[in-house]
Amino acid sequence: MKDILLIPGPTPVPEDVRGAMFEDMIDHRGERFGKLLDRLQFKLKKVFMTSRPVYIFPGTGTGALECAVSNLFDRGERILSLSNGAFAERWIEIARRRGLEVDALEFSHGSAWELSEVEKALKNKVYAGVLMTHNETSTGVLNPLREAVYLIREISPDTLICVDAVSSLGGAPLMMDEWGIDAVLTASQKALMTPPGLALVAISERAFKKVLNLTPSSYYWDIKLADEYLNKKPSQTPYTPSLSLLYALDRALTMILEEGVENSWRRHEELARFLRSEVRKLGLEVFPKEECASPTVTAIRVPEPLGFAKIKKGLEERGVIVAGGQDSLKGKIFRVAHMGSVGKNELLIFINALKEVMGLV
Amino acid sequence: MKDILLIPGPTPVPEDVRGAMFEDMIDHRGERFGKLLDRLQFKLKKVFMTSRPVYIFPGTGTGALECAVSNLFDRGERILSLSNGAFAERWIEIARRRGLEVDALEFSHGSAWELSEVEKALKNKVYAGVLMTHNETSTGVLNPLREAVYLIREISPDTLICVDAVSSLGGAPLMMDEWGIDAVLTASQKALMTPPGLALVAISERAFKKVLNLTPSSYYWDIKLADEYLNKKPSQTPYTPSLSLLYALDRALTMILEEGVENSWRRHEELARFLRSEVRKLGLEVFPKEECASPTVTAIRVPEPLGFAKIKKGLEERGVIVAGGQDSLKGKIFRVAHMGSVGKNELLIFINALKEVMGLV
CATH class of the missing domain: 3.40.640.10 (Type I PLP-dependent aspartate aminotransferase-like (Major domain))
Structure with a gap:
């Protein structure tokens, strides 16, 4: 795959x-x-x-x-x-x-x-x-x-x-x-x-x-x-x-x-909500406040003491590629995008891989 | 085709x-x-x-x-x-x-x-x-x-x-x-x-x-x-x-x-020479002097009274796409490129189509 x-x-x-x-x-x-x-x-x-x-x-x-x-x-x-x-x-x-x-x-x-x-x-x-x-x-x-x-x-x-x-x-x-x-x-x-x-x-x-x-x-x-x-x-x-x-x-x-432009907006919003709720279930914190959280990319605080490098590498070993933080946010957050053709299946695979990396399964 | x-x-x-x-x-x-x-x-x-x-x-x-x-x-x-x-x-x-x-x-x-x-x-x-x-x-x-x-x-x-x-x-x-x-x-x-x-x-x-x-x-x-x-x-x-x-x-x-970079240069040069010689056989004039004629694109004077529009259209009807002159050279020359993957076969098809458009066959 x-x-x-x-x-x-x-x-x-x-x-x-x-x-x-x-x-x-x-x-x-x-x-x-x-x-x-x-x-x-x-x-x-x-x-x-x-x-x-x-x-x-x-x-x-x-x-x-x-x-x-x-x-x-x-x-x-x-x-x-x-x-x-x-x-x-x-x-x-x-x-x-x-x-x-x-x-x-x-x-x-x-x-x-x-x-x-x-x-x-x-x-x-x-x-x-x-x-x-x-x-x-x-x-x-x-x-x-x-x-x-x-x-x-x-x-x-x-x-x-x-x-x-x-x-x-x-x-x-x-x-x-x-x-x-x-x-x-x-x-x-x-x-x-x-x-x-x-x-x-x-x-x-x-x-x-x-x-x-x-x-x-x-x-x-x-x-x-x-x-x-x-x-x-x-x-x-x-x-x-x-x-x-x-x-x-x-x-x-x-x-x-x-699909329809408005339907696409709605799909992105729903997907983002789904991801944030799943992320919180793992005990993780979404970086921005809920009212301004993006429908296209979700920033998540890096859990300590696990650290970003281990998350990035662990996900990669499971075939999931995410992005780190930039500049002053390097090492503090990681980012998961759900734009364009990315759907629920991809996010489920990500969540499952993240659970494994965090030692939750 | x-x-x-x-x-x-x-x-x-x-x-x-x-x-x-x-x-x-x-x-x-x-x-x-x-x-x-x-x-x-x-x-x-x-x-x-x-x-x-x-x-x-x-x-x-x-x-x-x-x-x-x-x-x-x-x-x-x-x-x-x-x-x-x-x-x-x-x-x-x-x-x-x-x-x-x-x-x-x-x-x-x-x-x-x-x-x-x-x-x-x-x-x-x-x-x-x-x-x-x-x-x-x-x-x-x-x-x-x-x-x-x-x-x-x-x-x-x-x-x-x-x-x-x-x-x-x-x-x-x-x-x-x-x-x-x-x-x-x-x-x-x-x-x-x-x-x-x-x-x-x-x-x-x-x-x-x-x-x-x-x-x-x-x-x-x-x-x-x-x-x-x-x-x-x-x-x-x-x-x-x-x-x-x-x-x-x-x-x-x-x-x-x-292919080798030098071989590619040589191939372009030979192809250009071939085209200029074929063009002249049709009684047409290559626009620049022979000593500075390009190995990648050949500019040809538009023969009168045929005119550029008829050449362009006639070639197009035969599936061959060439370019006209720009700015002050509009209508006066047309340009045929022989760069990259273009080979002798493509130029033969062009010459043959041009002959037809000029009423030479």
Whole structure:
């Protein structure tokens, strides 16, 4: 039996999706590719819940974050970051390199954003944008995105709201247009159950208007250019697209839409609840509080004196692969993802293996 | 029968290479991935002819060019571009966005660099770097890279020599260490016969020393970070790698090394000669002069009054896909690639189809 891969991305890719990559190359300036790109647009819009185009770049989630700050803001603009984990911190670094002035509003790792603090910060200074990590993969925390978006829209309506949805899109509720998000950024290898290598970027109409008046610091991540090529007949990309990965994404999106996006959200939530309850039955502690525990990745405190190395190794010997903590959480937590195609059977195997490693059976 | 794809990338991918992508995801922080990355390093070094690491980013050739200027130069530094086609022009745009002062030394499209002009430019001003497109895909010209590198090294030894080898590496002679090139940049989807989506970047030791003292404008393309992760045990990448494409590249590189890199160069050269001779037999004109005609892509003047649209459509009806000219060469030339896995049989089918379209049979 092959390993049960429960790291928070890349997630296991269904056979059908991997099989789609056996198709050979086609002309990326021709009709067939144009139709593929149009079909992907149609499907991605449903998953992003937007009427706006979704730009697809050969890249990763980190690339999507860089794309947003390269296009939406100009050097010297002031940005607020809601920061409660490693991925929020990475985005701050990306934004600073682009020459933005970033104020980091920090919350403790393992907790969600406190909206009263967000309110204070927004009343204190004017921000061109807010950077928000919807699901903080490093701590297993799902932040209250909808509430935060509504709050920002009310207090500071001109601020562009940028959301890292890398480990949430498809696995947790996110409605780009209805909530009023200006940039939704994600990648192929998490809840979209496609191999890694695609960065997905959607921006609102008002954000696009601003983009039209700026020259992005990056040519590679240029949204204006991506938009121009997407509107050609046939639809295209400015440079060679990752064809094989697009074949895979096309197949995976069909599977997601067949299930229904809301059904997928619900399935992720139920699976996460199931896992947390099983974990607690073993006497273990889920790292974040219940009310902000993520539906896509569960962070568990490492039980002492067993320690992380023994858990990791013991699980691996039983064919189960989990992830450790990052940075200051190294050795303190371990993380189990339940995104995309991961189902209850995989989690049962994990729980059973964990019991064995803990000497409970 | 499936279409014969003769566009200058993506090139047809052998079945074995596409089949390698059926393998499922693995932990990109684990031992198995580390071994894959080490194996890729071993093989890539042989193809790049370097003892230096070859950094692999999820991205394309355009990304590799952006990576080089983001890391090797600081805002305000002066750069010389040897420009004789669309891809050299794209690189200039990328460099200007990074804040570099670029002098473009322009040569007519369809001709190679004139070394006497390069010499004059280098004696006239001091440049931190030179940007050079080895094989100009847009015109089918192979530039005299080796001679130019030696010249620059002699006249201006501190200038960093950056080479776009996107449509040459593996298909035309290029010896990074022996010739003394500071940055070799390429992508997966041309002579390396792997699907698009991987940017490959190797830099010399002296270039790396400069990189260590700069903060790149981009986080995504950060070479320092890529190097740090490559040196971890097990070897890693800073963010999620494009696993499926790496499986494919691993397989393709084995095929290339089994043939032998020099043998691959020779095969490309012979195939190109064969095609040019066949094209001339039809009374057609090869766009560049014989002495600088590319071994990987052949540009042919569109015969009047037939016109490009009829050629393109006629070939397509016969299952053969070629590319047109770009920008000012649109409608004036068409391009046939013979890179990677394309062989004599595919070119015979093309020639026969072209004869039919031209009404010669």
